[in-house]
Amino acid sequence: MAEIRLIEIKEEILTDNRKEADNLRAKLKKTGTFLLNLMSSPGAGKTTLILKTIEQLRGRLRMGVLEADIDSMVDAEKIAASGIPAVQIRTGGFCHLDASMVMKGLDAFDLKCLDLVIIENVGNLVCPAEFDTGAVRNAMILSVPEGDDKPLKYPLMFSVSHVVLVNKIDFLSLSDFDMDVFRERVHTLNPAAAIMETSGRTGQGVAAWADWLECEVKAFIA
């Protein structure tokens, strides 16, 4: 009869991914490329906002887009049509991107010629929050129709995002979304989070967002 032993392990889960993500950030520092991870539910306005951001920052930064929308080339095509290099990552039905998938996707770019790469992550507020993609900053979009209670349902997503964009702000007057309560909920989870109001339809707040992003990029690649 074999004896049963208690073996101490004391390891963090997902350390492989975190190491991979740290390696990627170190590599991006060398090539002078800022990586932004953009997350949201499906339909919150990621693609629209990326297109608006490209319009704002064209001529100011050299950009690329990494697309991870599941089983569709539509978003990458829309972005490529704006004249910006776009690469579609095949997630194979995965619910999120991890650092090694991003690393592979970035191989398609000449990073030395890019200041900013935006990842459009898989539309989902749960899984992408758990996996470090190697991005320098995490941004999430919460659209007004989704409601001000989302930080209660997806606390991890709000706690890992450096900036929260409240999009479809053009719907605000038609909804019962309480911006003060929303801000308080986000800041309880994440006191340092920047919160910005945007509209992919009217363009409201997009210039301020683009300025914020440009500042972050310049600080990283300086």
Added chain:
Amino acid sequence: MHELPVMQSILNVILKHAVLHRVKKVHAIGLSVGTLSDLEEEWMQKYFDHLSTGTVAEGAQLRIQWIPAMLSCDECGNRFELDKTRLDGITCPSCGQKKFSLISGREYHIRDMEAE
């Protein structure tokens, strides 16, 4: 949904330690997981059973200790549990201030394993 890659990551760590300690069979695995993670115990065990089939960890039972999400008051250092159902209007029960830091609830830790 992301239970699958998380459980794969756990299994990899377990199998690595199983080799190091010349383990023939893993009976149980002790995990500490923060309540902010969206993992479901039932699904974790199901995915683990599926992934570990044919390895020394086949049939191992997951023993999960859930770590509550705790806030620390930036003013007085008092620690208290985050009420996830109500994130607005929270004040420090000790000093009444409203600035906090999240100090736990995001853990993903493999503590130990029982093995022969």
